Amino acid sequence: MPAAASARSGARCCSRCSARRSRSSPGRTGSRASRAAGVPCGQVRSVGEAIRSPEARERRLVTRIPHPQVGWVPNMALPIRYSRTPIADPVAAPTVGQHTQEVLREALGYDEDRFAALARAGAFGPPAERHEPAGTPA
Incomplete structure (x- = not known):
């Protein structure tokens, strides 16, 4: 064979x-x-079981980071630790649409009038669902 x-x-x-x-x-x-029998193996855990495990607590894998809208949110720390390489502090994920205006302006060259026209046409969803940066008219 x-x-x-x-x-x-x-x-x-x-x-x-x-x-x-x-x-x-x-x-x-x-x-x-x-x-x-010499077969490498380990326990299969759900995500919830894994983040509540003694190993995760011991390695301090679950942390909290500030979020501008909801206060504190749970965060998974980087499981790899370096002795001499600093790791950037984590930041909260952006909200849906949080950077839309910046991307349209910087990457595509849209001006405020074009952005406003798109918003009026509903390109970004109903006004209640859009993220409006401080000082931006709806």
Whole structure:
């Protein structure tokens, strides 16, 4: 049997055995058996379980950052730590439409009249849904 066919056959067998073991030995029991057999493995967690895990707390992976509209928001810290390379402080993600006017002005050369005409035509959605920078007429 060629090596590639043998590898595919072995992968299918491993996949079937793993699926069978997962159904019959859920959770940590399957992990112990896999480790005992020399198979690297770990617990599969949901996102919520992962961010509340002891490992995430120990490494301080979940932090808080200020948000201009809602106060503080949770943030995932960079999991890689460098001893001599500073990491930029995280900032909150922009709100929908927050930079639209800047992009249209700077990248496309639109002036205030063109932006206002687009806004009146509904290009940015109803006025209640648009982000209006301070001092900008609706």
